[in-house]
Amino acid sequence: MSEIEKEISDKDLKKILSLVKSYTGITMEERKRELLGTRIRPQMRRLKIFKYEEYIDCIQNNPLEKQKFINLATTNETHFFRTESIWKYFENEFLPNWWLSNKGQTLRIWSAASSTGAEAYSIMMLCEEFRTKEFAFKYHVYGSDICTDVLEIANQGIYGDKVLAELKLKRPMLHQKYFNVISSTQSQIKDEFRKQVEFAVHHLHIKSSRKEFYDLIFLRNVMIYFNEPDQEMVLRHMKENLKKDGILIMGESESLARLKTDFQYSLPLIYKKAAS
Numbered sequence: 001m002s003e004i005e006k007e008i009s010d011k012d013l014k015k016i017l018s019l020v021k022s023y024t025g026i027t028m029e030e031r032k033r034e035l036l037g038t039r040i041r042p043q044m045r046r047l048k049i050f051k052y053e054e055y056i057d058c059i060q061n062n063p064l065e066k067q068k069f070i071n072l073a074t075t076n077e078t079h080f081f082r083t084e085s086i087w088k089y090f091e092n093e094f095l096p097n098w099w100l101s102n103k104g105q106t107l108r109i110w111s112a113a114s115s116t117g118a119e120a121y122s123i124m125m126l127c128e129e130f131r132t133k134e135f136a137f138k139y140h141v142y143g144s145d146i147c148t149d150v151l152e153i154a155n156q157g158i159y160g161d162k163v164l165a166e167l168k169l170k171r172p173m174l175h176q177k178y179f180n181v182i183s184s185t186q187s188q189i190k191d192e193f194r195k196q197v198e199f200a201v202h203h204l205h206i207k208s209s210r211k212e213f214y215d216l217i218f219l220r221n222v223m224i225y226f227n228e229p230d231q232e233m234v235l236r237h238m239k240e241n242l243k244k245d246g247i248l249i250m251g252e253s254e255s256l257a258r259l260k261t262d263f264q265y266s267l268p269l270i271y272k273k274a275a276s
């Protein structure tokens with residue numbers, strides 16, 4: 001039986017890294033050789049391709065394999081209510097303040113790079129909780145990602161115990177209220193709440209063609225994968241998609257301090273769109 005080449009050669013690695021960059025915008029370093037090999041090899045086995053060079057040809061000539069390669073290149077770690085402080089801000093400051101000055105309007109929030117949807121559904125749960133106090137409150141959550149595998153999970157809203165463990169521990173009432181337990185190890189967001197969140201494929205390096213403007217964008221734990229000029233470009237796109245006075249929330253290891261942007265620091269991880 002033929003075996004897949006053990007190591008990715010320098011030449012093939014260069015080509016693979018350039019495809020990762022051109023398809024996803026992710027800047028990967030050569031030290032990711034092992035990681036890429038581990039992610040790519042199972043797909044090569046399925047395709048009965050044994051040379052990286054042939055696999056490279058295949059993804060360039062087959063749109064389905066190109067998308068699978070994009071899915072393999074992305075890192076999708078996420079969980080519900082990641083980074084407690086921003087959720088406290090969202091629940092206790094952002095929502096009441098927004099409501100005070102926008103009664104009658106629909107709050108629009110974008111979870112850009114939503115992965116499997118844990119962030120978008122965390123937003124949904126707190127918006128629903130807010131609605132129990134303000135019945136007229138309306139909102140819409142949009143989640144997007146470049147990886148179609150995670151969007152499939154997001155659309156189904158089915159999560160395993162490992163992802164739900166922290167939610168069950170820290171906010172057990174929310175798990176009870178918003179999920180159906182569907183097996184001993186899985187829960188699914190209830191239909192009536194799932195439909196409050198819409199998911200779609202979107203590459204952050206491309207300007208969004210959506211017509212809506214957002215009050216708040218969560219752009220968390222994705223900028224770390226981009227180089228500085230690309231980070232600045234993504235932030236220009238975010239600025240264009242935000243309403244006047246819109247808010248941008250970043251991930252824990254992502255600061256805008258060194259970047260040229262039109263955002264002003266407001267609180268840790270929280271930025272406000274500057275007046276133009």
Ligand SMILES: C[S@@+](CC[C@H](N)C(=O)[O-])C[C@H]1O[C@@H](n2cnc3c(N)ncnc32)[C@H](O)[C@@H]1O
Nearest residue numbers: 024074076078113115146147203204220221222
């Ligand atoms: C580490 S996850 C972060 C998920 C979530 N925002 C959070 O903080 O928990 C990063 C996500 O960014 C997505 N991603 C990477 N490059 C992207 C791009 N160019 N456009 C859109 N999404 C991208 C990945 O597919 C992955 O799901």
